[in-house]
Amino acid sequence: MIRNIQLNHAGKYTCAVQTKVDSVSIATDVVVRGPPGPPLDCQVTEMTETTASLSWKPGLDNHSPIFSYIIQARTPFSLGWQTVTTVIEQLRGKQLSATVTDLSPWVDYEFRVLATNSVGTGEPSKPSKKTRTKEMLPRVTPARVSGGGGGRSELVITWEPVPEEMQSGPGFGYVVAFRPLGAQGWMQAAVTSPDASRYVFKNESIPPFSPYEVKVGVYNNKGEGPFSPNITIYSAEEEPSRAPVRLRARSVSASEVEVIWKPLAWSNSRRRILGYELLYWGEKEKQDAASVVRTGGNKTSVLIRDLEGSSTYYISLRAYNSAGVGPQSSVVNVTTKKPRKEST
Structure with missing residues (x-):
């Protein structure tokens, strides 16, 4: 009986029995099956704005055929490795490949591969080199657009900044658009800091406590992205003029x-x-x-x-x-x- 058997216990074993008058022995090969070894040579072969093409070589199957591979990814913004897709191996080739989709533009990614057989899932491959997806027009608008308050003759517009991993490219900023409620044309202003969260329009002609329609859009070096939905806020009001x-x-x-x-x-x-x-x-x-x-x-x-x-x-x-x-x-x-x- 071999207890706590390991893969390195595989090999040819001989059992011998000897009595006073005779002896007999028999040899047999013991095969130990285990989860696959780590895949080899994981690398990114092509990167687009939202996809990555990967290739790798199979590692040891440890005497149980590999039937699938798990692909994991991580970015500087993620908490760790996250599974992004599973590939069912139908052809037992020496070079395997897959395409990962739904990635964020202009973000550095690392990938690794884990093999699975009937015994379990093995250790991961070494990570691929960091590779960045290509830039594209921004797709995410600021959240929680709001505003109001401020000093006399001011229109204060606020929003929640778009996280860096959602900015889709360099040169990211905001386009703030506003107009008196019911007016036709929009006034616009560019805010160039990606970390900005407010814009203040000050003009003596702004009536106190007047409704304005506002929206906040995004842009980067590729061009302008979408605007947030329109909301109504009020310009700064005047202080109370009378005493109780x-x-x-x-x-x-x-x-x-x-x-x-x-x-x-x-x-x-x-x-x-x-x-x-x-x-x-x-x-x-x-x-x-x-x-x-x-x-x-x-x-x-x-x-x-x-x-x-x-x-x-x-x-x-x-x-x-x-x-x-x-x-x-x-x-x-x-x-x-x-x-x-x-x-x-």
Whole structure:
């Protein structure tokens, strides 16, 4: 019995039996079958924009015929070797070949081949030399095109940059197109950095908070690729122009104060109100060091907590939106209640 048999245990074995009166022996060849050895001489014979033609030579079959080959590829952007195709060997030739499809243009690839027989899949071949697919027009548009906000008289357009492996060639950049909603012609601007993620168009003639139709396209040295779908964004709005009114404050406890105000008009054609900023500071503090509580939405009250008892606080309020904050309201003051004495 040969335990844990290995391929190198194959060969001619002789069994002999001897008694006091006679002896007998017999020889036999022991064949050990195993997964195939690594294929040889894996190389790229031709490369197009999206395909690679490969050739290799079969390695040892280890006494079990090879019936298929697995082709794996990797790039500088992949996490490791990935199977790209399986080839069924129908002709037992000395030189084998296959074509790998659906590759990314202008990307360096390495390939290796693994053989399979009825016992299992063997070790991979040595990798081929790194070979780059040819460049072509870009096919992938930026994701998550959006925008809005920014400073006065600005149109801010943002997007998610196209990964390097999807740029299809050198000289990659973006074409930003925009127009007022309902207009006919497009204004365009080229952004030459492949890592760029925003473009800001600034012009004093841009009306505040006006709808614009935008799209972002791509290009490289081969020419222009497709544009993203059209979306609608808004130019920068103006800061709130009015201060909140009827600001009132009342002490709820030794550590809490409730502040109430009359809300401003929620929006108009030039600006919105996204919420309010409440500023409060103690009588021994300066207004520049005021604490800030920010509310979202059209709230009309807020509870300030963690104050000191029997202390006077000054409070002011202002509205805000994406352009900034508006003017402050008049200042009101309130004194927190006296703390309760702990019972003994």
